[in-house]
Amino acid sequence: MLSSVKIKWLKSLSQKKVRKHEGLFVAEGEKIVNELLESPWEVLDVFALDSWDHVVIKGKNIRYQTISEKELERISSLTTPNKVLAVVRMPQYNILDVNLSNNITLLLEDIQDPGNLGTIIRTAEWFGITNIVCSMQSADIYNSKVIQATMGSFIRTRIYYAPIEEFLVNIPQSLPVMGALLDGDNIFEKDLPKQGILIIGNESRGISEATHRFITQKLYIPRAHENSNLPESLNASVATAIILAQICR
């Protein structure tokens, strides 16, 4: 049986400040937990139904506890809990260790919606992009909704949090910095660089004034008709996907 202390602890990890303080987060569902167990990430605890195949943890130094469906429902953040829940240590990455000139690095400025952030990470991995820098005001990658929306891609990408200006001041001067802006060049009529930074702005405010000045290549996704009633922008994860497809095709 799960003690009330343990339930309280697991629930407290749904708060960002507790996660940050403990350096731990919760991952849920058979697919994601199994992938974590096969990865270099450090899994500390596993709470699972009897029906979960626990062979994957044999011989590993992991605290393991069988729980009932009722207990899983109590500790799960999913609408439909899925067999297993794990407590995992956050890895520590340093953005200064990255060679930015090898590939595209995504720079996300204040992406707020967990679904968008997760979907962007999933899409980035699809196109072979593994370094993603988030501004300090972005949604937290270890929020359970973000974890779910990545469909496991957070395990194989490196997500850094950094003050955006400090990051941009310190990149190599020759590196192209792309950003989607309304007065940019049609992305379908240009050859886009395969190395550099791609900035995606906040869902409602777009890219901030302070960040604008770093952009060396303004990009625009052309729309079918110019009409004042048309939406002014695409969803942030959709815009990211269209630009990445165009860069990586």
Added chain:
Amino acid sequence: MLSSVKIKWLKSLSQKKVRKHEGLFVAEGEKIVNELLESPWEVLDVFALDSWDHVVIKGKNIRYQTISEKELERISSLTTPNKVLAVVRMPQYNILDVNLSNNITLLLEDIQDPGNLGTIIRTAEWFGITNIVCSMQSADIYNSKVIQATMGSFIRTRIYYAPIEEFLVNIPQSLPVMGALLDGDNIFEKDLPKQGILIIGNESRGISEATHRFITQKLYIPRAHENSNLPESLNASVATAIILAQICR
């Protein structure tokens, strides 16, 4: 003051079966309600804060009621209610009236997530696509989360619900039917037709077996590396966006 009967009625419209029975739905927020009022859609009731600019309803046959912030919070489905809420009549469109040979028609098979459905509609409009056919098991366009995610695009597109097989049996034989499948052709190495049907499958199951047989052009969005651990698919709204960008560029 809002009567409890009215509050109950407004809340009941959050249920699909009530909406269907009454032929009415609720739209929220300044931008969307103002756009509806300037459109041919029939707005029956407006409930708004004093601070809402009600000039837009002058001379129109619309029931109008000023409400308090507390009342708006009670009837709103938004986390941050935004000044105004309207009750609107659903338009009746007939898919048989559409000339399918003029443009791309999106065919959505069981898209379940309201955010995905709304984002797909928003993206479709961006690329000039105005006819969207949803299978009967798709999320409901008049669900408040769908309405919000469209950012107003639902007003300027036509969304039809139809049994998918019945629809596909009756389209012109010469019309290309595209579908995203794992064994499809690389979309970046083909000229894609600018007229025809584009089928997008369910978030977890993809396109059903029964629908497969109608596909004349299998499409595939290539990923960077083949690796068994990579996600098997992209998010449905992301895949739609990448393919539409490639068709409409």
